[in-house]
Amino acid sequence: MKQKLVVVGNGMAPGRVLERLLEADPDGFEITIFNAEKRVNYDRIMLSPVLSGEKKFEEIVIHGDAWYEQHAIALIKGRKVIAIDREAKRVTAEGGMTANYDKLLIATGSVPFIIPVPGNDLPGVLTYRDLDDVHAMMVAADQGKKNAVVIGGGLLGLEAAAGLKAQGMDVTVLHLMETLMERQLDKTGGHLLQRELERRGIRVITKANTREILGEDHVTGVRLEDDTTMPADLVIMAVGIRPNSELGKQAGLKVNRGILVDDKLHTSDPDILAVGECVEFENNVYGLVAPLYEMANIAASELTGAETEGFRHSALATKLKVTGIDLYSAGDFTEGEDREEIVLRDAMAGLYKRLVIKDDKIIGAVLYGDTADGAWFFQHIKNQTDISDMRDTLIFGPAFAGGAPLDPTAAVAALPDDAEICGCNGICKSKIVDTITKKELTSLDDVRAHTKASASCGSCTGLVEQLLALTLGDGYDPSAVQPMCGCTDLGHGDVRRFIVAKKLKTIPDLMQELEWNSSGGCAKCRPALNYYMVSTWPGEYTDDYQSRYINERVHANIQKDGTYSVVPRMWGGVTSAKELRAIADVVEKFDIPSVKCTGGQRIDMLGVKKEDLPAVWADLNDAGMVSGHAYAKGLRTVKTCVGTDWCRFGTQDSTGLGIRIEKFMWGSWTPAKVKMSVSGFPLNCAEATCKDVGVVCVDSGYEIHFAGAAGLDIKGTEVLCHADSEDETLQIIVALVQLYREQGHYLERIYKWTRRVGIDEIKAAVVEDLEQRKALFERFVYSQKFSQSDPWSARASGRDAFEFHPMSTISFSEAAE
Amino acid sequence: MTSGMWKDVGSIDDISAQGARVVKTSFGRIAVFKSLDGQVYAIEDKCPHLGGPLSQGIVHGARVTCPLHNWVIDLSSGGVVGPDEGCVNRFPVKVEGGRILLDFSVRIEKAA
Numbered sequence: 001m002k003q004k005l006v007v008v009g010n011g012m013a014p015g016r017v018l019e020r021l022l023e024a025d026p027d028g029f030e031i032t033i034f035n036a037e038k039r040v041n042y043d044r045i046m047l048s049p050v051l052s053g054e055k056k057f058e059e060i061v062i063h064g065d066a067w068y069e070q071h072a073i074a075l076i077k078g079r080k081v082i083a084i085d086r087e088a089k090r091v092t093a094e095g096g097m098t099a100n101y102d103k104l105l106i107a108t109g110s111v112p113f114i115i116p117v118p119g120n121d122l123p124g125v126l127t128y129r130d131l132d133d134v135h136a137m138m139v140a141a142d143q144g145k146k147n148a149v150v151i152g153g154g155l156l157g158l159e160a161a162a163g164l165k166a167q168g169m170d171v172t173v174l175h176l177m178e179t180l181m182e183r184q185l186d187k188t189g190g191h192l193l194q195r196e197l198e199r200r201g202i203r204v205i206t207k208a209n210t211r212e213i214l215g216e217d218h219v220t221g222v223r224l225e226d227d228t229t230m231p232a233d234l235v236i237m238a239v240g241i242r243p244n245s246e247l248g249k250q251a252g253l254k255v256n257r258g259i260l261v262d263d264k265l266h267t268s269d270p271d272i273l274a275v276g277e278c279v280e281f282e283n284n285v286y287g288l289v290a291p292l293y294e295m296a297n298i299a300a301s302e303l304t305g306a307e308t309e310g311f312r313h314s315a316l317a318t319k320l321k322v323t324g325i326d327l328y329s330a331g332d333f334t335e336g337e338d339r340e341e342i343v344l345r346d347a348m349a350g351l352y353k354r355l356v357i358k359d360d361k362i363i364g365a366v367l368y369g370d371t372a373d374g375a376w377f378f379q380h381i382k383n384q385t386d387i388s389d390m391r392d393t394l395i396f397g398p399a400f401a402g403g404a405p406l407d408p409t410a411a412v413a414a415l416p417d418d419a420e421i422c423g424c425n426g427i428c429k430s431k432i433v434d435t436i437t438k439k440e441l442t443s444l445d446d447v448r449a450h451t452k453a454s455a456s457c458g459s460c461t462g463l464v465e466q467l468l469a470l471t472l473g474d475g476y477d478p479s480a481v482q483p484m485c486g487c488t489d490l491g492h493g494d495v496r497r498f499i500v501a502k503k504l505k506t507i508p509d510l511m512q513e514l515e516w517n518s519s520g521g522c523a524k525c526r527p528a529l530n531y532y533m534v535s536t537w538p539g540e541y542t543d544d545y546q547s548r549y550i551n552e553r554v555h556a557n558i559q560k561d562g563t564y565s566v567v568p569r570m571w572g573g574v575t576s577a578k579e580l581r582a583i584a585d586v587v588e589k590f591d592i593p594s595v596k597c598t599g600g601q602r603i604d605m606l607g608v609k610k611e612d613l614p615a616v617w618a619d620l621n622d623a624g625m626v627s628g629h630a631y632a633k634g635l636r637t638v639k640t641c642v643g644t645d646w647c648r649f650g651t652q653d654s655t656g657l658g659i660r661i662e663k664f665m666w667g668s669w670t671p672a673k674v675k676m677s678v679s680g681f682p683l684n685c686a687e688a689t690c691k692d693v694g695v696v697c698v699d700s701g702y703e704i705h706f707a708g709a710a711g712l713d714i715k716g717t718e719v720l721c722h723a724d725s726e727d728e729t730l731q732i733i734v735a736l737v738q739l740y741r742e743q744g745h746y747l748e749r750i751y752k753w754t755r756r757v758g759i760d761e762i763k764a765a766v767v768e769d770l771e772q773r774k775a776l777f778e779r780f781v782y783s784q785k786f787s788q789s790d791p792w793s794a795r796a797s798g799r800d801a802f803e804f805h806p807m808s809t810i811s812f813s814e815a816a817e
Numbered sequence: 818m819t820s821g822m823w824k825d826v827g828s829i830d831d832i833s834a835q836g837a838r839v840v841k842t843s844f845g846r847i848a849v850f851k852s853l854d855g856q857v858y859a860i861e862d863k864c865p866h867l868g869g870p871l872s873q874g875i876v877h878g879a880r881v882t883c884p885l886h887n888w889v890i891d892l893s894s895g896g897v898v899g900p901d902e903g904c905v906n907r908f909p910v911k912v913e914g915g916r917i918l919l920d921f922s923v924r925i926e927k928a929a
Contacts, residue, residue, distance in 0.1 A: 810841070
């Protein structure tokens with residue numbers, strides 16, 4: 001008999017409880033979750049990158065709808081639980097819905113603290129807690145609202161400020177205390193941080209006591225105690241949070257600031273557990289993710305009856321998630337009689353390190369500018385290591401401790417097996433190293449996929465990379481996954497994110513803003529950047545001709561002797577007497593030496609002189625033929641079999657569907673070439689199961705495949721899904737290709753992109769999430785408005801004429817005169 | 818020492834920045850390049866590797882990448898940028914009154 005588990009709240013802590021529970025006992029519980037937000041579980045610590053534009057919501061989802069479905073969990077969105085009847089063991093939600101439980105898990109999180117000043121309820125006053133807040137901020141920025149005031153200079157407030165600045169707003173931070181982030185940073189660290197923020201154009205006012213928020217029907221400004229006033233279109237309250245313990249209190253549980261729990265996360269009612277920001281444990285309340293995840297692990301063990309050591313309050317470490325600012329603090333760093341400190345300061349280099357020592361043990365650390373040794377110090381804090389032997393060199397970190405060699409991986413090598421590497425997900429060193437070895441992982445993305453380490457906030461990415469280097473030795477080649485080219489240290493993924501986040505709309509702007517180290521880029525990065533611009537800003541960006549590879553400049557394929565080959569489109573591989581006659585005429589007229597059938601069911605004319613190209617195209621255009629884009633990083637062919645038209649086995653009109661797909665999608669630019677195919681029957685005569693995208697028709701509809709390869713690599717496709725109609729098939733394929741257009745790295749074929757981002761993520765976006773599918777489809781359709789025109793007819797009518805003629809001709813005799 | 822055999826091959830505006838044009842001569846094709854900063858270079862339109870038409874490559878800085886196998890040629894020296902090795906013939910260039918002039922004397926002497 002399954003036990004009934006009801007969960008109130010769907011944040012990160014209960015999400016982790018469920019993961020652990022399902023791992024340990026997949027069939028033990030019948031689970032119902034009530035979520036006041038109308039969403040699935042997402043990574044709340046990543047709201048800041050969403051606000052700054054560096055990530056999209058889809059990228060921070062932890063469990064999509066499919067996950068709940070797969071595990072038969074009833075997720076009830078948008079329903080807040082308002083009462084618990086402990087005697088009847090039943091919860092009631094808004095609207096009267098009820099659910100009975102054997103075990104109840106309360107995870108109602110926290111509520112933001114709103115300072116009690118006049119005007120705090122005006123429209124335009126927001127908190128910074130969930131995605132709705134982030135959306136409201138982004139909408140305000142999009143509407144051209146100019147001035148944002150952030151009240152609160154703590155972790156959240158500063159991340160909000162940086163995000164709003166990235167959205168193009170003028171931002172002022174008001175902070176009540178003398179220095180920023182005083183709970184995580186000492187005064188010097190606070191000043192360094194303030195200077196850095198000011199350098200980025202964020203105004204900071206400390207010792208600022210807000211008296212009132214001004215405005216009639218919308219916020220217009222803020223007034224301080226000293227009568228300073230400033231204009232504001234948006235006010236963000238980020239002064240702190242308090243546990244949301246209301247429900248626990250109503251139910252008669254013991255509550256102080258938060259719902260009181262013991263070290264096994266039991267409340268005063270043995271059948272009710274509580275985890276996350278709503279609880280209070282030994283006078284502590286929590287707002288950082290690491291202890292919440294630890295609670296979740298223990299609560300899951302309690303539910304399954306496994307033994308645990310119990311929750312212990314321990315030192316915490318924090319990192320500020322503002323791109324380009326490295327700041328780390330851990331433990332207790334307040335000054336005191338019984339404490340000593342070791343400080344390293346280099347103001348010019350923007351470096352500051354401070355260790356607080358008590359009884360020969362490190363109890364606190366603040367690192368600014370270089371945070372690489374943070375995990376090492378934190379480990380010593382947690383282990384209460386006696387540091388008297390290494391005191392002389394302690395501040396220089398593990399590289400010098402005990403005279404270890406100056407190897408970049410030394411810091412991480414020196415960590416013990418149980419050292420926590422990824423604080424967000426609670427992953428320790430040995431787990432990462434073991435997984436790398438067992439699963440033969442070779443890249444950062446692999447490690448993220450298999451262990452989740454560095455997959456949340458990403459601040460431990462450097463450590464994970466060092467672990468890869470340490471474990472694989474020479475077998476790890478970070479350059480294989482890292483910079484785009486010699487002009488930058490940024491990888492393709494970083495560049496794509498920055499293009500969106502910083503709204504970079506020209507290649508020179510991008511090179512300026514992202515500090516390219518060459519003037520004008522190189523032959524590797526320019527075509528990639530041009531593609532990213534074309535696909536990110538359709539209709540706005542003007543294609544950079546000189547950043548196109550020659551084939552895409554002249555719309556033909558260069559051959560070894562400098563001549564070109566020409567392949568007209570044959571929709572779905574179908575041709576006619578008229579087209580064949582026109583091709584034959586062109587071949588004779590222009591003395592084209594070679595004619596050949598391609599693997600994609602069309603005809604290739606090889607050896608065309610460059611000067612002849614426009615005239616060749618004009619003749620082909622006259623017969624109704626257009627460019628086949630056989631030269632493009634774009635849609636190439638849609639190969640088909642004859643389907644129900646002729647084949648005695650055919651189940652659907654595969655030829656018609658192929659033509660429809662090709663006519664819909666031709667002209668689109670993609671990260672690398674895209675080849676498709678439609679087979680009319682599972683015999684699969686059109687070889688759909690080794691294409692980038694393939695369709696195999698069956699009696700009941702259409703089986704959509706993707707991520708095949710039959711070139712340098714050979715790989716059968718993955719099944720994406722089944723579709724019932726041609727319309728649905730087309731919509732799914734278009735959404736899939738659009739997702740690839742938005743996420744793919746330049747020259748990365750669909751199968752490699754799939755390997756990198758994961759099949760599940762792609763399915764979630766284009767199969768399961770109907771809204772996202774529709775949005776992707778619409779973005780593709782929009783971009784087609786600007787790319788679906790025949791490049792041949794444009795050039796046959798004179799465009800880029802200079803390309804097809806020599807600048808001048810000088811005869812030898814003339815020159816020799 | 819010859820005083821040079823300068824010939825007008827076109828206008829500076831005939832070539833777009835980071836672009837190239839071809840000058841046909843009876844002894845072969847010459848690729849004339851214009852860099853982003855407006856410098857003009859002229860080299861034989863033939864990659865020392867397998868003869869690829871350098872005029873069709875992507876121009877970056879004072880370099881061009883051959884469209885056939887991505888060899889990189891330094892436009893000012895004519896040398897191949899490592900790790901590959903080789904060299905192409907250069908032609909002296911000057912720009913006067915917006916016109917591009919090439920000095921063919923070197924090539925003529927070789928041909929003669």
